[in-house]
Amino acid sequence: MRDVVALRWRIVSLLFAVLVIVALPYMITRSGAQLALDAGGQVTHSAEASALVYRIAYTVRDSEAAIYRMLAGEQNATVLARAQRADHEAPALLEELRRRNDSAQERGQISALATAVSGRLALMDQAMLRFRQGDLAGANTSMQDAGKLYNIDTLTSQIVTSQERALQARRVAARKQSFDSSLVLAITAAAQVLLLAIVVVVSERQIGRRLRAEIREGQAVRRSRLIVQAVREPIALLDDELQTLLVNAAFSELYGVSDDARGQPLAEIGNGAWSNQALLQRLTDVLLRDRELWDYELVQRTIDDVERHVVINARRLQQDDSDAPALLLTVSDVTARALAEQQVTELNHQLEGKVAQISDVNRELEAFSYSVSHDLRAPLRHIAGFAGKLEQHLGDQADERARHYLEVIRDASKRMALLIDDLLVFSRLGRGALRLQPVDMQSLVEEARAMAEADAEDRHVSWKIAPLPVVVGDENMLRTVWQNLIGNAVKYTRQRELAQIEVSSRRTPSGDYEFTVSDNGAGFDMQYAGKLFGVFQRLHRASEFPGNGIGLANVRRIVMRHGGRVWAEAEPDQGARFHFTLSATEPTTTHARNPS
Numbered sequence: 001m002r003d004v005v006a007l008r009w010r011i012v013s014l015l016f017a018v019l020v021i022v023a024l025p026y027m028i029t030r031s032g033a034q035l036a037l038d039a040g041g042q043v044t045h046s047a048e049a050s051a052l053v054y055r056i057a058y059t060v061r062d063s064e065a066a067i068y069r070m071l072a073g074e075q076n077a078t079v080l081a082r083a084q085r086a087d088h089e090a091p092a093l094l095e096e097l098r099r100r101n102d103s104a105q106e107r108g109q110i111s112a113l114a115t116a117v118s119g120r121l122a123l124m125d126q127a128m129l130r131f132r133q134g135d136l137a138g139a140n141t142s143m144q145d146a147g148k149l150y151n152i153d154t155l156t157s158q159i160v161t162s163q164e165r166a167l168q169a170r171r172v173a174a175r176k177q178s179f180d181s182s183l184v185l186a187i188t189a190a191a192q193v194l195l196l197a198i199v200v201v202v203s204e205r206q207i208g209r210r211l212r213a214e215i216r217e218g219q220a221v222r223r224s225r226l227i228v229q230a231v232r233e234p235i236a237l238l239d240d241e242l243q244t245l246l247v248n249a250a251f252s253e254l255y256g257v258s259d260d261a262r263g264q265p266l267a268e269i270g271n272g273a274w275s276n277q278a279l280l281q282r283l284t285d286v287l288l289r290d291r292e293l294w295d296y297e298l299v300q301r302t303i304d305d306v307e308r309h310v311v312i313n314a315r316r317l318q319q320d321d322s323d324a325p326a327l328l329l330t331v332s333d334v335t336a337r338a339l340a341e342q343q344v345t346e347l348n349h350q351l352e353g354k355v356a357q358i359s360d361v362n363r364e365l366e367a368f369s370y371s372v373s374h375d376l377r378a379p380l381r382h383i384a385g386f387a388g389k390l391e392q393h394l395g396d397q398a399d400e401r402a403r404h405y406l407e408v409i410r411d412a413s414k415r416m417a418l419l420i421d422d423l424l425v426f427s428r429l430g431r432g433a434l435r436l437q438p439v440d441m442q443s444l445v446e447e448a449r450a451m452a453e454a455d456a457e458d459r460h461v462s463w464k465i466a467p468l469p470v471v472v473g474d475e476n477m478l479r480t481v482w483q484n485l486i487g488n489a490v491k492y493t494r495q496r497e498l499a500q501i502e503v504s505s506r507r508t509p510s511g512d513y514e515f516t517v518s519d520n521g522a523g524f525d526m527q528y529a530g531k532l533f534g535v536f537q538r539l540h541r542a543s544e545f546p547g548n549g550i551g552l553a554n555v556r557r558i559v560m561r562h563g564g565r566v567w568a569e570a571e572p573d574q575g576a577r578f579h580f581t582l583s584a585t586e587p588t589t590t591h592a593r594n595p596s
Contacts, residue, residue: 046167120150234331256303309338441468448482452490464502484551492521523570
């Protein structure tokens, strides 16, 4: 918009300069010429008026001289004609003099001259009449009275002097007008020179700007071509007949065409790599209908005799130097991606096979769990029952060793039953679906704390529980996590006079929640930390700290199903710190269904 306004102002300024340079000098010259003509007319007018006055005076005096000659006795036709000349010519000359003078002063002087001439002619006519009557004395008297009463010389001199003064004034005015015209012409010439200089300077600046713009445009074009040539993605510019206008180095290298190739049909490039009729029809549609071709996949055999998977994109462009459209064609070699997708497909097939195998294993595990739950419990009940009956049957006949053996049998049966129950719980944790909901971790910790304190009524335990967040998870499973971790903290601090247990949480840099349970209990050696979360793995003797060694394995399975991880830090006899993380968002379907 600013450029349009500037262009309009430049056009207006140029028109004004043309007006000043061309029209103003013409007007001034025309005005000066008109004034010169007027001044010449005035000079001519004054000269003609003076000539008419002199002719009137000459005519009257010539007639008077002829009359005197007749009075002197000279009588002929020539003298008579001269004596009558003034009567014939003077009135006409006076009328002509009146027409040529329009000022009031000149009209008054002419009227006075006409009166004097008329009176003088009347006396001259009277003298001629008396001459014809033979009264020479009366004729001389009339002629003398005419000269005395009607003195035309004075009036003639006044008129001529007035005309000369007017002529002089007109000459002065003409000179002044000429000077003014010369001054105006000089000023106009200076203005013309100034405007021409401004026009030249502005033109030079515009030319300089245009040249600089053209240089910048040329540099930009060269940079663009260098960029196009440096791009490793094949690029080609085609005309409306799908013939090459420009190709970059990558296109040339891939399809065997020179960089400066022009006018080569696309279908003939690359040994038929572009001869696909469906692709050519789509490219033609892009040119004719101004459509865009996006991600058209094609398998081509390029100049190096390699079969490549490519993705082709094309769009129509409008050329600056032609009304015909052009086609910008880009090619992306996705052979590696296609091979990777093929490998992914094969891996997916393999994975499906593995999933099927795992499904079979899960079914076998379910069958095993059913067998453990039903088939193994019955023999255990038989062993425990018959051990009791045997003890009753022996009665007082049983010695201490027999009673000890029977007690070991009963305890082993109970322990075996507990192990079976723990295995069933561990198996259900891996198979059951997560019931996701908002879970208040604070209430779960308080509930686990109450249960742990109920089992340790005679102990002194110091609790430090920080505010805990609400997470999304399976409430029953997370309750199991807290019961195991807090229960372990209470169990492994039984040898401390004052047990100190701390529960805290924090946000990790990735945004997840990290929960920590710390105690000042027995701790463990970190070189055995890898066994800590395994099934039935124990780092302490059962006589010191009872348990089946499956609680932390349950914790690990539950946390991993929620998309988190669990780990521990400890030193022997310096306490332990158990950490686990949970996502701040809802666990993914994969974590919810496929436990590790």
